[in-house]
Every structure is written in C-alpha cells, then in structure tokens.
Amino acid sequence: MNIKNNALIIALQVSLLLACRAYAQESNSFNVKKNLEYCVAQASKTLQVIPSDGTLPRTVPNGSNEWKFVSYKDWTSGFWPGELWYLYELREDRKWQEQADKFSRFLIPLSTSKANDHDLGFQIFNSFGNGYRLTKNKEYKEIILRTADTLATLFNAKVGTILSWPHNKYGGHNTIIDNMMNLEMLFWASKNGGNKKLYDIAVKHATTTMNNHFRPDYSAYHVVIYDYETGKKIKGITAQGYSDDSMWARGQAWAIYGFTMVYRETKDVKFLNFAHKVARVYLDKLTTEDLIPYWDFNAPNIPDEPRDASAAAIVSSALLELSSYTKEEALKNEYLSKSKKMIASLSDNYQSRDVNSAFLLHSTGHKPAGSEIDCSINYADYYYLEALLRLQKLK
Incomplete structure (x- = not known):
C-alpha cells in the first residue's frame, strides 16, 4: 500500500x-423540545385540578402534591395565565388560548380599582401583555393601558420611584428591587397609545434604583427607604433575605432581569452596563456546581440551606437576553453557557415530574417568615418556561 x-x-x-x-x-x-413537552404535560395536569371558583394555582408546599390556590388579588396571580399564554405560543392550539384567556380575565378587576401595590405589572402584563402580544386583542390592550395608569399613581416624584408597599410604611417611602420588573408594562403602555409620561416614570424609577439600591459590589438591597418629602435615601434593608447586608438570590435575579429589560426598552447604554455589573456579582458569587443558588448567598448554614430554583429560572432567562446585547465575545459566551447550564440543571434535577403537577421543585419564597420554603412556586415555573422558549428561539 x-x-x-x-x-x-x-x-x-x-x-x-x-x-x-x-x-x-x-x-x-x-433537548429543549422534550422539556417544553414536559411543561405541556404538567400544565395539562394542573388544569384538571383547578377549582371553578376564580382562583389560580400559586404553590405546592414541600411534602404535598396539591396546589394552594389564590385570588386574583395575590401578587402571583398573573404567572399562571402567563404560562398558559406561553404554551399557546408554543403549540398554537386553541385549547391553550381559551384557557389563557379564561384565567387572564379573572384579573380584570385589577385594571379598574385603586393600586394596592407595585405588583400590577406581574399580574397584568404577564397575563394580558402576553395575550395581546400573541392575539392583538384590543380589549387586552385597553386593560393593560388602564392598569399602567393605575400603577403610575404610586410614583413619588420627589423620590423618583414607585411606592412598592403602601401597607408597609417602614418610616418612609419604600421601594423593593422586585419593582424593576413592573416597569416593563409602563414602557409598553407609553409606546402603545398610553401616556408618554409613563416612559419617563419608568426611566426615573430605574435610574433612582440604580443610584441607591446597590452596595459597592453591586449586590442589591431588597428594600430601600426614602424620605417622603426630601426624596433622600434613609437606608437599605431586607424583607425576604437573610440580613440587611446579605445578597438575597431572587432579589439579585430581579435586578439582572430588570436592568436588561430597561436597556431593551430605552437603548441607554448606562442600563446595559449596569445589567452587566449586577450579573457579574451574581455569577462570581455563585459557587454551587449546578448553578442553582441557595436562597441567600450569605445564609449562615450553607450548604445546609434551601436552594431557590426560582432565582435560577429568572437569571437563566435574563442571561439569554443579556447575551444578545453583549458585544464582547468571551462575556457573551459566558452568559450563554451558564444560562444553558442553569436551564439544564433545572431540567435534570429540579423538575417536579411525579411529585406534583408544577414544573419545578426546590424554590424558596419567604424564608424569614417561614413561608414557601423548598417548594414549587408558579413564578419559578413561569420563568423556566420563558427560558426554554427563549433557548428554543436561540437554537
């Protein structure tokens, strides 16, 4: 040869x-498709057990296989109809559209009543916002526009932020990091027939939060208290984290997602740069091998502390979007690879499967209050499904 x-x-x-x-x-x-089909199957099971009394599924406690249901007034009420709209987007099946419409309509009273807190974006934009995006139903649009105006009534011009919890005074005007997520509805409304001032309110809230809500390392306080009259920052504290100086996992997740979204809506590079900074501290301090964080990065009994799958779901979805705005190749690849690993970890080790009909196990809601610890929660499912859909579009 x-x-x-x-x-x-x-x-x-x-x-x-x-x-x-x-x-x-x-x-x-x-396998993105396989895990999306898993979500379809689980949601189908949940539909079979929801009572016909206008309530919506919120959480499955640890050790149980039964959902706890809440009224439309609960801050999480928009996540279940939001999931159904995402499944309609996936399947384009009238069944999912009908169910999504049905459960969204339970929330209509929120658009015609006084604002009780900042969560109107979570409630209305996750439900009717997704519904309008997919159907262009004019009724949905009017509901969103009315609700955006209602949310804006909580804005304090002297402070420069939306009041988060009118019922918790804390000795001043309180704003929580979660509130960043509700700005999306204001941006949308300002661009779709609503008052243009809604855009300015959203930008001012984001800017004030950027300047006051973070420690020198860019980890977030959960709550910041401002003086009602002067607008000056009084202090940063926690409500659901371990301590005033700790990095609460879901709070940092809201920050990453929120500032990424604000950049999308404004194209102002200062918000993109800040999204990179709040993501950096999260990723640098994330020491778990599977990239699913403990409920608080500074919790005292790590590794014997509960995880928070909801934080991982939020961050995984946010990083996929943030990567699309990232020009530096190494950083873009880091965001993509870590997001994919988070989604894979959630899929391989945190799915509810035969335990209950939620999508995920091992989320932590409010540990200091002893509430929803190591359980299934609807917002974890919502952002997990969103991350899967974003990953599918990316592929």
Whole structure:
C-alpha cells in the first residue's frame, strides 16, 4: 500500500472519528423540545385540578402534591395565565388560548380599582401583555393601558420611584428591587397609545434604583427607604433575605432581569452596563456546581440551606437576553453557557415530574417568615418556561 493510500485511509478514519464525536455530542445535548413537552404535560395536569371558583394555582408546599390556590388579588396571580399564554405560543392550539384567556380575565378587576401595590405589572402584563402580544386583542390592550395608569399613581416624584408597599410604611417611602420588573408594562403602555409620561416614570424609577439600591459590589438591597418629602435615601434593608447586608438570590435575579429589560426598552447604554455589573456579582458569587443558588448567598448554614430554583429560572432567562446585547465575545459566551447550564440543571434535577403537577421543585419564597420554603412556586415555573422558549428561539 503506497503512502498516498495510507494518508487517505488515515484522513477517512479521522473524519469518521470526528463525525462520531459530533453525533455523540449532539445526542447528549440538551433537548429543549422534550422539556417544553414536559411543561405541556404538567400544565395539562394542573388544569384538571383547578377549582371553578376564580382562583389560580400559586404553590405546592414541600411534602404535598396539591396546589394552594389564590385570588386574583395575590401578587402571583398573573404567572399562571402567563404560562398558559406561553404554551399557546408554543403549540398554537386553541385549547391553550381559551384557557389563557379564561384565567387572564379573572384579573380584570385589577385594571379598574385603586393600586394596592407595585405588583400590577406581574399580574397584568404577564397575563394580558402576553395575550395581546400573541392575539392583538384590543380589549387586552385597553386593560393593560388602564392598569399602567393605575400603577403610575404610586410614583413619588420627589423620590423618583414607585411606592412598592403602601401597607408597609417602614418610616418612609419604600421601594423593593422586585419593582424593576413592573416597569416593563409602563414602557409598553407609553409606546402603545398610553401616556408618554409613563416612559419617563419608568426611566426615573430605574435610574433612582440604580443610584441607591446597590452596595459597592453591586449586590442589591431588597428594600430601600426614602424620605417622603426630601426624596433622600434613609437606608437599605431586607424583607425576604437573610440580613440587611446579605445578597438575597431572587432579589439579585430581579435586578439582572430588570436592568436588561430597561436597556431593551430605552437603548441607554448606562442600563446595559449596569445589567452587566449586577450579573457579574451574581455569577462570581455563585459557587454551587449546578448553578442553582441557595436562597441567600450569605445564609449562615450553607450548604445546609434551601436552594431557590426560582432565582435560577429568572437569571437563566435574563442571561439569554443579556447575551444578545453583549458585544464582547468571551462575556457573551459566558452568559450563554451558564444560562444553558442553569436551564439544564433545572431540567435534570429540579423538575417536579411525579411529585406534583408544577414544573419545578426546590424554590424558596419567604424564608424569614417561614413561608414557601423548598417548594414549587408558579413564578419559578413561569420563568423556566420563558427560558426554554427563549433557548428554543436561540437554537
């Protein structure tokens, strides 16, 4: 056999080996479709157990397989109809549209009543916002516009933020980091027939939060208290984190997602730069091998502390979007790879499967209050499904 033939055989063998490796890698790669179908199956089970009294599923406690249901007034009421709209987007099946419309309509009273807190964005934009995006139903649009005006009534111009909890005074005007998420409804309304001032309110809230809500390392306080009259910051505290100086996992997740969204809506680079900073501290302090955080990064009994799958779901979805705005290749790849690993970890080790009909286990709601610890929660499911859909579009 001559040298040319030997070289040809070696080249063929190398090509075959590389092809086999590529096939093996593809076979072992994360299956987005499979996990989306899992969500379809789980949501179908949940639909079978919801009572016909206008309530919506919120949480499945640890050790139980039954949902606890809440009224439309609960701050989480928009997540379940939001999930249904996402499933309609996935399947384009009238069944999901009908169910999404049904459960969204339970929330209509929120658009015609006084604002009780900042959560109107979570409630109305996750439900009717997704519904309008997919159907262009004019009734949905009017509901969103009315609710955006209602949310704006909580804005304090002297402070520069929306009051989060009117019922919790804390000795001043309180604003929580979660409130960043509700700005999306204001941005949308300002661009879709609503008052243009809603855009200014959202930008002012985001700017004030950026300037006052973070420690020198860019970790977030949960709550910041301002003087009602002067607008000056009084102090930063926690409500649901371990301590006033600790990094509450879900709070930092809201910050990453929120400032990424604000950049999308404003294209102001200062918000993009800030999104990078709040993501950086989260990723640098995330020491768990599976990238699912403990409920608070400074909780005293790590590794014997509950995890928070909801924080991971929020961050995984946010990083996919943030990567799309990132020009630096190494950073873009880091966001993508870590987001994908988070989604894969949630799918492989945190799915509810035969335990209950939620999507995920091991979320933590309010540990200091002893509430919803190591359980299934609807907002974890919502952002997990959103992350899967974003990943599918990316692929």
